[in-house]
Structure formats: structure tokens, C-alpha cells
Amino acid sequence: MLKAILDELKRSRxxxxxxxxxxPSAIALLKQALLDYRGMGTIITSTYLGFNSPAAFRELLNLDGVDVxxxxxxxAGFHAKGYIFEQESSTTAIxxxxxxxxxxxxxxxxxxxxFSALPDGxxxxxxxxxxxxxxxxxxNLTRKWIDEYALTWAPQPQAFQGSTSVELPGDELPMGRIFPNSMQVEALAEIQTLRDAGESRAVVISATGTGKTILSALDVRAYAPERMxxxxxxxxxxDRAIDEFKRVLSAPDSDFGKFVGSKKELDRRYVFASIQSLSRPENLRAIEPDAFDYVLIDEVHRAGAASYRTLIDHLEPAFLLGMTATPERTDEFNVFELFDFNVPYEIRLQKALEADMLAPFHYYGVTDYIKSTGEVIDQVSDLSRLVASERVDHLVSTIEKYGHAGVPVKGLIFCSKNAEAAELSGILNNRAVHGxxxxxxxxxxxxxxxxxxxxVQMLERG
Structure with missing residues (x-):
């Protein structure tokens, strides 16, 4: 149905x-097509059963060139479901x-x-x-109407799908025991199969948000190393990694240590360290090559750096596991070769989305700001041009167009220079989005x- 609507929009006036x-999610699916639309658009909807949320109405009001x-x-109860497209010499309806x-x-x-018919049909x-x-x-839909509707609107209760009884784990399992999801079960089995075959290194590719820290903790639990x-x-x-491992391993706090900055808790069973601290020559000399029988490297696509190579060359664990969401690199360093080309499992983004492991998202690509002179303002431009008021206007209008209408905007902006970030922040703090x-x-x-x-805490709290 989505493809049919998009196809009709392309050929209709x-x-x-x-x-x-x-x-709102359906509007997001059609947003770019509606923003690009050069004809006249009309949307008729209702408040029937209170289904449509204020957020949906705000998104509709935010569409330029569409009368709502x-x-x-x-x-009488409005339950229509019709889509009409007018072309030059015919009308099509779904x-x-x-x-x-x-x-x-x-x-x-x-x-x-x-179906299609002639205009005079x-x-x-x-x-x-x-x-x-x-x-x-x-x-007509207006901002005032939405504000009044929001005062009385209440979300529809969600019906529970499935059995009302829930089967709980047996009493023999410790409280808070973490169980792998279906993909993690498969990944753990493949890692174990590789170890059973005598391999001592492996890299697992796990898309961001699919729980690679939990997966690695589950494998540590299965391996039960003397030291990790x-x-x-x-x-x-x-700290976040330690919290996740504590949840999975159900081990006492005394088993966990940090090796970073002034903390040198190398005597613990499970040691969590930063590469910066570990790779210092004086620190590395203090660690015996076989001190850990299980070594786990997070974000291992960084392992082409000298600090990682020095560490990996020094340590001699019984098993070395690398985790990354992005193994493909542009500097010609081969992550796979470092792990003897052993890739027991991959959880790529598309597969994770299809398995409902991640929240669905809508991705919009926005062009760089282009001055009236034709000059493209990009990340290699001078700072004065990067933070020019016209470019900030372009940025703010884009946020208004593609962001969630009617709610405070939240997000991240990645800048190419620290100075640009600082100056851009100052300018943006004098701007407003949707008032x-x-x-x-x-x-x-x-x-x-x-x-x-x-x-990060301030961002999370709004």
C-alpha cells in the first residue's frame, strides 16, 4: 500500500x-514524498473514537502545501478510507x-x-x-484546534495480546538472571562451536542497540573463565559495562575491578580497563601475558591502532573475543585477519530490525546549505561560513520540517571542529524551534x- 501511494503521488497533480x-509513523513514511510534492494536497480525517493523537494532528499541520x-x-461516524489522485487526463482512486x-x-x-477513470466519468x-x-x-485544522483537542484527548488503552498467565523460571535460578534472546542463543551456540573446534579467536558483528555487551557477558558466563x-x-x-556484567554474572561486587586513571584493580576476577591505561608501557609490563584466560575487546574495529596491536601482541589468553558493529574500515586494516577470519555470528542492522530487536526509525537525508552564489557550505569550509546565520536558519528550518512537531526537539549534532561546536551551540541557544x-x-x-x-543525564531528562 505504501508503494502504491508513493507511485501515485509521483504522477499526480x-x-x-x-x-x-x-x-505519526505513517506520516513519517510519506513525509519526504509530501514535502517534495508540487501539486495541491488535501487530507480529511477525524476524531472518531479518539484514535488520532494530538501528535498526529501536529505532524499534519506541519506539512507545507497540504490542507487538512x-x-x-x-x-455521523467518520470511517472513510479513500485515496484519490488526479492526473492530467484521468483520476485514480484507492x-x-x-x-x-x-x-x-x-x-x-x-x-x-x-481503479482509474476519465475526468468526466x-x-x-x-x-x-x-x-x-x-x-x-x-x-480546518489549526494550532488552536489542536491545543483544545489535547486538553481532553486520552491515549487508547492497549489490549493485552496473549495468555494472561506467565511461566516464571524455576526457583533454582538466582534472582535477576538474564536470559538470551533468540539471536543471542544462536550467536552463543556458534561461538561455542568455534571454540570446540579448537579456535582461540573470534569476532562477533552486532549492530548498535542489539545488546552486544549483554551477549559478551552471556558468553563469559558460559565460558566461566578464571579471570577476564x-x-x-x-x-x-x-561503568555501564560493569553494571551489565553484574546483571548477567550474578557475581559479588568484589569480583569486579577497574583499571583506568588512578584505579589499578588488576587483582579482581573481572577487570574492566581502558585501552589508554592498558597500553602504557609501564602498565603493560606489570601484566603477565597469561594473566587472563578470557580477553574481550569492545569496538574492536579500532584495533588497527598501535595501542591495540601492542596489547593484543602482549596478551596470551585462552580465548580472545572482539565485538563490533562496524568491522569494515577505510584505512585498509583487516579486522577479520586479526581474528583468524573467525566470524561465528553477525547481527546486522536490517536483520535486527526485522526481528523487532530495535525501535523502527525513519531516516531523512538533508542537503548541505548552498548560498545564493552557488557556494556549498560543508565541513571543510571556514569556521565563519560554517556558523553563518543563513546556514543556522537552514538547520533550524530542517529540524522544524523533519523533527517531531509540537514537542521539544531532542537530538545530537556532530561537528567537524570543536570551535564550530562551541560557536554553533551559542548561536542555536538564541533560536527557537516551533516556538x-x-x-x-x-x-x-x-x-x-x-x-x-x-x-547525557540532562539530555535524557529533557
Whole structure:
């Protein structure tokens, strides 16, 4: 259904959607096509059953060039599901069971009929009369209307699907025991198969957000090493990794130690260290090559750096496991060769999305700002041009266009220079998005771990 609508938008000069139920996720699926649309668009929807959220109405209002009408509850129940596209010499309509929701567009079993007719045909005239009747009974969507609707609207209760009884683990399992998901079960089995074959190195590719830290902790639990070393590239990651391992291993706090900065807890069973601290010659000399029988390197695509190579060459664990979401590199270093080309398992992004391991997302590509002179402003431009007011206007308008309408914008901006980040932050703090003042903060490697953690907490709290 999504493909059918996108195809019709490309070849039509006007469209009318008359649909009872609309969700923000469906608007996101069509947003770029609607923003690119050069014809006239009309959407008629309703407040029937309170299905449409204020967020959906705000997204509709945020669409340039699309007139939106709301059919009142006081009239007969509005349950329409029709999509009409007018071409130069014909009219095409799709009528059936699909509302404008992501599920109806992509997954649901729906019945829809698409047909075309000449402009003066009787069916086209019937469609026009039906649309006009809906519009005559409706009111124009405005910001004031949405604000009033939001005061009384309540989310629909979600029905529980499935059995009301839940089977719990047996009493013999410790409290808080973590169980692998289906993909992790498969990955753990493949890693073990590789070890059973006598291999001592492996790299697992696990897309961001699929739980690679938990997966590695589950493998450590299965391996039960005498001592384990967990290596990361940034101190910030250590505490979170320790928390995850504690959840999985159910071991006492005294078993866990850190080797970073002034902390030198090398005598613990499970040691979590930063590569910066480990790779210092005086620290590395203090570690016996066979001190750890299990070594785990996080974000191992960084292992081409001299610090990692020095560490890996020094240590002699019984098993070395690398974890990464991005093994492909542009510097010609071969991560796979480092691990004897042993890749027992891959959880790539597409596979993780299909397995519902990740929240679905919509990705929009936005062009660089181009001055009226034709000059492209990109990351190699002078700082004065990178933070030019016109470019900031372009950035803010883009956020308004593609961000969530009606709610405070939250996000991350990656800059090519620390100076650009600092100056851009200052300028943005004097701007507003959808009438709300922006509050940004520039961060770099110069800031302490505490400052960065605080900034992350502030972002999470809004």
C-alpha cells in the first residue's frame, strides 16, 4: 500500500486522502514524498473514537502545501478510507480497508481496490461529491484546534495480546538472571562451536542497540573463565559495562575491578580497563601475558591502532573475543585477519530490525546549505561560513520540517571542529524551534567524564 501511494503521488497533480485514522509513523513514511510534492494536497480525517493523537494532528499541520480538515464527532461516524489522485487526463482512486497507519501501509492484511477513470466519468463525479460533502462538514485544522483537542484527548488503552498467565523460571535460578534472546542463543551456540573446534579467536558483528555487551557477558558466563579482561576505548563505557556484567554474572561486587586513571584493580576476577591505561608501557609490563584466560575487546574495529596491536601482541589468553558493529574500515586494516577470519555470528542492522530487536526509525537525508552564489557550505569550509546565520536558519528550518512537531526537539549534532561546536551551540541557544527556545551544549574530548555524563543525564531528562 505504501508503494502504491508513493507511485501515485509521483504522477499526480492533486490528491485527496479521506481517512479516519492517521498515525505519526505513517506520516513519517510519506513525509519526504509530501514535502517534495508540487501539486495541491488535501487530507480529511477525524476524531472518531479518539484514535488520532494530538501528535498526529501536529505532524499534519506541519506539512507545507497540504490542507487538512477534521470531520467532527457530532456528525455521523467518520470511517472513510479513500485515496484519490488526479492526473492530467484521468483520476485514480484507492478505496478499501487501509487507514493511514504504518501497520496498514506495510504489514496488515488489507483489501484495497485501485481503479482509474476519465475526468468526466460518473465514478469520478461521485468521488468529488463525496469528498466535497466531507469537506463541507469539516473544520480546518489549526494550532488552536489542536491545543483544545489535547486538553481532553486520552491515549487508547492497549489490549493485552496473549495468555494472561506467565511461566516464571524455576526457583533454582538466582534472582535477576538474564536470559538470551533468540539471536543471542544462536550467536552463543556458534561461538561455542568455534571454540570446540579448537579456535582461540573470534569476532562477533552486532549492530548498535542489539545488546552486544549483554551477549559478551552471556558468553563469559558460559565460558566461566578464571579471570577476564574487558577492554574499551572510552572510560565512560566502563561503568555501564560493569553494571551489565553484574546483571548477567550474578557475581559479588568484589569480583569486579577497574583499571583506568588512578584505579589499578588488576587483582579482581573481572577487570574492566581502558585501552589508554592498558597500553602504557609501564602498565603493560606489570601484566603477565597469561594473566587472563578470557580477553574481550569492545569496538574492536579500532584495533588497527598501535595501542591495540601492542596489547593484543602482549596478551596470551585462552580465548580472545572482539565485538563490533562496524568491522569494515577505510584505512585498509583487516579486522577479520586479526581474528583468524573467525566470524561465528553477525547481527546486522536490517536483520535486527526485522526481528523487532530495535525501535523502527525513519531516516531523512538533508542537503548541505548552498548560498545564493552557488557556494556549498560543508565541513571543510571556514569556521565563519560554517556558523553563518543563513546556514543556522537552514538547520533550524530542517529540524522544524523533519523533527517531531509540537514537542521539544531532542537530538545530537556532530561537528567537524570543536570551535564550530562551541560557536554553533551559542548561536542555536538564541533560536527557537516551533516556538520553543533551544537549549544546547557543546561537548568534546576536553571535557571530563563527569561533565559528559551530566550532559547525557540532562539530555535524557529533557
Amino acid at each position: 492533486n490528491f485527496v486522502f479521506s481517512v479516519a485514522f492517521i498515525t 480538515y477534521v470531520y467532527p464527532d457530532s456528525a 478505496v478499501g480497508s487501509s487507514n493511514l497507519t504504518a501497520s496498514a501501509m506495510l504489514r496488515n492484511q488489507e483489501w484495497n481496490l485501485r 460518473d465514478i469520478v463525479q461521485q468521488l468529488k461529491r463525496a469528498v466535497q460533502a466531507h469537506m463541507d462538514a469539516s473544520t 579482561l574487558f577492554v574499551v576505548h572510552r572510560e565512560q563505557i566502563l 520553543r527556545q533551544l537549549r544546547t551544549r557543546a561537548l568534546s574530548g576536553k571535557h571530563s567524564v563527569e561533565e559528559r555524563e551530566l550532559a
